Amino acid sequence: MSKVLIVAEHLGGQLNASTAKCVTAAKGLSPESIDVLVLSDDPAAVAEQAAKLAGVTRVLTVASAANAHAIAQVLAPQVAKVAADYTHVFGPSTTFGKDVMPCVAALLNAPQVSDAMAVEGPRTFKRPIYAGNAIVTVEVPEGVTVVATIRTASFAEAARDGSAAIETLNVEAAVPTHTRFVGLAAGSSDRPDLQSAKRVVSGGRGVGSAENFKIIYDFADRIGAAVGASRAAVDAGYCPNEMQVGQTGKIIAPELYIAVGISGAIQHLTGIKDAGTIVAINKDPDSAIFEIADIGLAGDLFQILPELQAAV
Template sequence: MAAIVGGRVLSRLGRCTFAYCRRLNSTLIVAEHNGNNVTPITYNAISAAQKLGHEISTLVVGEDCGKVAEELSTADGVAKLLVAQDAVFKGFLPEAITPLILEAQKQFNFSHILAGATAFGKSLLPRVAGKLDVAAISDVIDIESDNTFVRTIYAGNAVLRVQSTDPIKIVTVRGSAFAASSESGGNASTETAPKVDVVNDKSSWVSQELSKSDRPELTSAGKVVSGGRGMKSGENFELLYKLADKLGAAVGASRAAVDAGYVPNDMQVGQTGKIVAPDLYVAVGISGAIQHLAGMKDSKVIVAINKDPEAPIFQVADYGLVADLFKAVPEMIEKL
């Protein structure tokens, strides 16, 4: 039987085919969280997934993640939550989470699986891609269509358009490239994730040590103050901490400062560190090597302080001050 609607013929076969396509064209986002709160990049990943125009499901996995699931249930754009709670997921080890994602894929047949381009996403999704025998597309900065993605290469000096013919697209997204979706306005249904017997004899969770600070988290901060080799020592970073406190900013560092042992590596901004795009980025004593620029050049306003007028950082800075940082920064703190 067929019906004519608006000059188009819709057969039962056509309807079934359309329904099948709808089932295939769906997106799974693997939520990142700390057990109590959703990591902000998850909302950036939801925003990226919305560009695909598919139904969005979010996987919340952990030892105890009921509070996180409740928070995500109101996220704008999320239609369904899949929740998996088990002690085996303690520490969010990719060896434990991958079998769960593969089982969910078997049941729901997602066309796209996304996560943030963080240490969590970068360790998990390539493993999932390998098990599914498809390519992993990393650090995406734009989504043009179901199968076309944009990412940077050569430390951000070139933009690559990737077109994938794989049946399942595995993608990590750069948080700074997508505005965060709203944390409210949604009403997702919640269901238990598919059951899977996880046998993980390859790795075990031991412990973690987290640095605590009242300052904003580096990758989500609206203002960032970063120091480089020009700071000369870790003790001198106290100047930047004081400036950051005046501005309400997070504190970062160049790879040179991290390699020199001035600050811990979780403060590193750059291609091999964290990618940031705050409203204000203050680079103090940073020369502006390509590796560092790749991690911060998308900042809205860049301020550079360096005594070398030929420093490459001035080529990307909106405002530049050629001065001794040990004189300029204290003056800034005093005036603020």
């Protein structure tokens, strides 16, 4: 039987929703147990949140001053030590997971399944390649630990009605000192987080300028949505990198996605393929975005968006 260890992603005492999605993926294995590992300087609050995830057997906490910040080279040796008793180690395919999990795989001398989007069997998974234009089935050899990052856009969050036990671990692992935390530079916003938001409004090159992006922010605020952008908009300096949606940005799966002034380049479509309802607003009726949109509005965004905002 499979035993799954999930590395929890958290920040500021809050468990990231990506962890709940990893639990859902783990359930697809019908495992003997699903344990969540919380590494922090003070893991109590995060552990309580993880314990409520339906399907979780135990929450394991490792408290150490070294774990105050999510540094892959510090966390990975501890994860590898704990993982010795497990057949599978999962982490989210987010910035956090993409940083930590390859280090874990290397320490376990195991191949990594990256961006798993479906669980086909105990050692068989599906993952996208070629910007999502093809789906490949990969199989992990017998005799090695299955290390995988989970494509969070492909799985729903586990319910929060569980009551798993919380246990404290003392992990003896050599923590390197050559990598040190210097500081965290992060944009602050009152809007929902882009990767977990139920509604997202994104602007593209068609918005025209950074000043014009205000129309996107205003509409997003009206409907309580997160704000994203195409790569073209980011490259043009309309908005910062952390807002980019697409293959080289964030992969998202909101219930509602509104693309404003976005033509629909393949790298952008890769990032929104799992969205529930896609609405496209573009003055060019032949834009590629209309081919995948559920609702398409061909016209001037500076006329259509204020009308929509007034209507809601």
